[in-house]
Amino acid sequence: MPGKECAERLRTDAERGLTPARAAQRLRDCGPNELAHPKKKSLLKRFLAQFSDFMVIILLIAAGISFVTSWIQRDSDYIDSIIILAIVVVNAITGMVQESRAEKALEALRRISSPRARVVRGGKEAVVPAPQLVPGDLVRLRAGDLVPADLRLVAAVDLKAEESALTGESVPSEKAADAVFPEGTPLGDRHNMMFSSCAVTAGHGSGLVVETGMRTQVGRIARMIGSQAAPQxxxxxxxxxxxxxxxxxxxxxxxxxxxxxxxxxxxxxxxxxxxxxxxxxxxxxxxxxxxxxxxxxxxxxxxxxRAIVRRLPAVETLGSASVICSDKTGTLTQNRMTVVELRTAGGVLAPDSPEGRRLLRMAALCTNCEISGGKVAGDPTEAAIVRAVSPGTLGADRRRYPRVLELPFSSARKRMTTVHRLPGGGYRAVTKGAPDFLFARCASGGAARQNEAMASAALRVLGVAYRDFGTIPRDREELETGMTFCGLIGMADPPRPEARGAVALCKRAGIRPIMITGDHAATAAAVAAQLGIAESRGDVLTGPELSRLSDAELKRNIYRYRVFARVSPEHKVRIVRAFQARGEVVAMTGDGVNDAPALRAADIGCAMGISGTEVAKAASDMILTDDNFATIVAAVxxxxxxxxxxxxxxxxxxxxxxxxxxxxxxxxxxxxxxxxxxxxxxxxxxxxxxxxxxxxxxxxxDPKIMERRPVRRGESxxxxxxxxxxxxxxxxxxxxxxxxxxxxxxxxxxxxxxxxxxxxxxxxxxxxxxxxxxxxxxxxxxxxxxxxxxxxxxxxxxxxxxxxxxxxxxxxxxxxxxxxxxxxxxxxxxxxxxxxxxxxxxxxxxxxxxxxxxxxxxxxxxxxxxxxxxxx
Structure with missing residues (x-):
């Protein structure tokens, strides 16, 4: 619905926000803006839980029989029953202590500062703890913020959000406050919304809180986790x-x-x-x-x-794993856009060639990344360009060629232009953006064919062009006409260096590696081919295609596919269950909120400790503290x-x-x-x-243990x-x-x-x-x-x-x-x-x-x- 209608329904002011009194009342009515935490077991419950094992029950019965026997014989030492009970108690204490240690290790991972939010109440901006947000609050956002709740945008200026933890998309989503979408639009396509736990990567804006806590999209997934019973x-x-x-x-x-x-x-x-x-x-x-x-x-x-086990018996399950379903972004890949290829109309450029360095430095000037202490912050695509140039070089270029004007990027324009003063006098306008736009505004020779080749390799391609002026023209359109084409920059979220070797080892060990992602099929297929998971587009099944399959059809055809793209959390659970129905022992690795239901449904779930969301960690059996896919192979x-x-x-x-x-x-x-x-x-x-x-x-x-097949489910x-x-x-x-x-x-x-x-x-x-x-x-x-x-x-x-x-x-x-x-x-x-x-x-x-x-x-x-x- 339009932003104005949303404000009316929430009974709030889209410019001044809620009054402090109304916000306090809604906090009492709606509760804090936080996910429900699982109730911790007491030490007594942990201790008693150790006695549910069938073997332990048999030992207790044996101790009872031994006690009765000693009593019938009038034997006062009861040594047999005492020894049996001692063994049982030692076993229970060992299990209890180990589970407690695992939970303490998990708590150490959770020790991060409580998020805070900039909120407007009664026309005044204040910073409040995120748990105090309520529906109707007006929240201000800027690059680098974590979105504290689900928001309906009412203002957005070049606003982008990194939503890979929720949707699986590795490229930031562009936002627009005036957009209106029909009901049922996929999360990744709701460009007028910002979702809890996602990060703002560029621009600024404001939005009205529409859902908090367990009612957010993150909270809905958390509720789905509760319905998944952990298997033996x-x-x-x-x-x-x-x-x-x-x-x-x-x-x-x-x-x-x-x-x-x-x-x-x-x-x-x-x-x-x-x-x-x-x-x-x-x-x-x-x-x-x-x-x-x-x-x-x-x-x-x-x-x-660097693998923390949360449940003691789950240690050996990885040893029996015959299928590993892994999320792509951040698990198999680095979740960090990187420049991988440069081209001009004449072909591929070497990054360290004079033409390659000129192309990258020109593009880096046309970015808004912040550089602090050698670190780059901002839009991931722009950050990739800056890292390719080096922050030090860009700093020197910014001083040598100061910016005097900017035409910002927007989803409608699909380009960004900056104007810089030249040391010898005059100005240079640098434009980067969609190659198709640049081809229409300048002579590009055969660059269109080069663009097609890069796009077919699932690269994100930006074109760069420039034009020099004696004076800045009054007509801003003139800045982006008659330009000189400089080249094409191809970027991708590259695979982790050790991931390919880990995938190959899985195959030698008789384990089927499966990629599950919310990203596009072409991108997923390209990454899978680089890692050796899949060979062609025929190995990929998309979410819409999966939705048309019944559970029986999915079970029957599950072995045909190595990659599942554009999938939802419900799809992931169906995929895991389809493999389990075929007798496979399924491990699931992931770091995002969207991985959590499948982590719980799998025989063992492995969450990432650094980039993993709290929901994913809570749903997992094991946490990989270095976010390294290769660690899963070591765990196997x-x-x-x-x-x-x-x-x-x-x-x-x-x-x-x-x-x-x-x-x-x-x-x-x-x-x-x-x-x-x-x-x-x-x-x-x-x-x-x-x-x-x-x-x-x-x-x-045994050094040759990874050359054997996994133990089949149900094998004696x-x-x-x-x-x-x-x-x-x-x-x-x-x-x-x-x-x-x-x-x-x-x-x-x-x-x-x-x-x-x-x-x-x-x-x-x-x-x-x-x-x-x-x-x-x-x-x-x-x-x-x-x-x-x-x-x-x-x-x-x-x-x-x-x-x-x-x-x-x-x-x-x-x-x-x-x-x-x-x-x-x-x-x-x-x-x-x-x-x-x-x-x-x-x-x-x-x-x-x-x-x-x-x-x-x-x-x-x-x-x-x-x-x-x-x-x-």
């Missing part, structure tokens, strides 16, 4: 499935053993105790802590690489390494648990005295399993040979433990019905063979080639576990607690020989697999057990 990460989904499987398996073991014992007429209480000990053995009590600590270590490493590598290490720990812990179950279950089937006590099983689970597993979780990342943790290897290795560990138990019981125990030595030897072999087995998990290469140096923590963990295991056997004070007895030197030799057996067996398996012909190798298998032949 792939790691959460896979570990939840493992937890459910283990829980069901533990219950099945309890039931089968208990029923079998009743049929054999064993005392029900004794059978219940045996069943509970097996259930405890079936659950890797250390797994939640190992996963949490591994993720936390990854978070610290990623923070050192880190995420893959974390997932591989967690998968190795799952492999290790489950194979150990199978060994523990078999050693007890088979002994029961053979009607042997109970081979292991519950406290011994818990010791193995929580100490000699968990300490090496923690060290395994920080294993250095046991994909490839992992399930088979877990079963075989678990059976080996269990058999060795039973063998040691049998040797001790038959050859060393005085009373086979009370096999103290046999039980102690079986306990020692079960524990130490698992410590040795940890080194098998490190790599598909031979342990003698990989060595200990790359992961000193694993060596220290192995030494610590060996010492602790020896202590519970060698120290009489601990014998009663752990139901063990002292061993002789010959008995220790048997224990050592059997404990080293897993290393020999797995090394033999590795050698056989490396010697296997290529068809026997698998393309996708478990970490630590993939095709070893390729790693010779």
């Amino acid at each position: 990460t792939p790691l959460q989904q896979r570990l939840a499935r493992v937890g459910r499987t283990l829980g069901i398996g533990a219950l099945a073991i309890c039931f089968v053993i208990f029923i079998m014992g009743l049929f054999q007429r064993v005392d029900p209480l004794e059978m219940f105790l045996i069943a509970v000990s097996l259930a405890v053995a079936a659950i890797p009590e250390g797994l939640p802590a190992v996963v949490t600590i591994t993720l936390a270590a990854g978070v610290r490493r990623m923070a050192a690489k 590598r880190e995420g893959r390494g974390i997932y591989e290490n967690i998968k190795k720990t799952v492999h290790f812990l489950l194979s150990c648990n199978i060994g523990e179950i078999l050693s007890v279950f088979v002994g029961f089937l053979l009607r042997l005295p109970f081979p292991l006590q519950p406290i011994q099983l818990l010791w193995v689970n929580l100490v000699t399993d968990s300490l090496p597993a923690l060290a395994l979780g920080v294993e250095p990342i 943790v046991f994909a490839g040979r992992m399930g088979y290897n877990i079963a075989v290795e678990g059976c080996l560990v269990g058999a060795l433990s039973l063998l040691a138990y049998s040797i001790g019981r038959v050859f060393f125990d005085v009373d086979p019905a009370a096999p103290w030595i046999g039980r102690t030897m079986g306990f020692a072999v079960l524990s130490l063979s698992q410590v040795v087995h940890t080194f098998n998990m490190r790599s598909e290469r031979s342990v003698f080639r990989s060595g200990l140096l790359p992961n000193r923590r694993l060596g220290l963990a192995a030494v610590a576990c060996t010492f602790l295991q020896a202590a519970v056997i060698a120290f009489p004070a601990l014998n009663a607690l752990f139901r063990t007895t002292l061993l002789t030197a010959s008995q220790w030799l048997v224990v050592a020989a059997l404990s080293l057996a897993p290393l020999a067996v797995v090394e033999l398996e590795k050698r056989l697999e490396r010697a296997a012909p290529p068809p026997r190798r698998r393309a996708a298998s478990a970490p630590g057990r993939r095709s070893r032949r390729s790693e010779k």
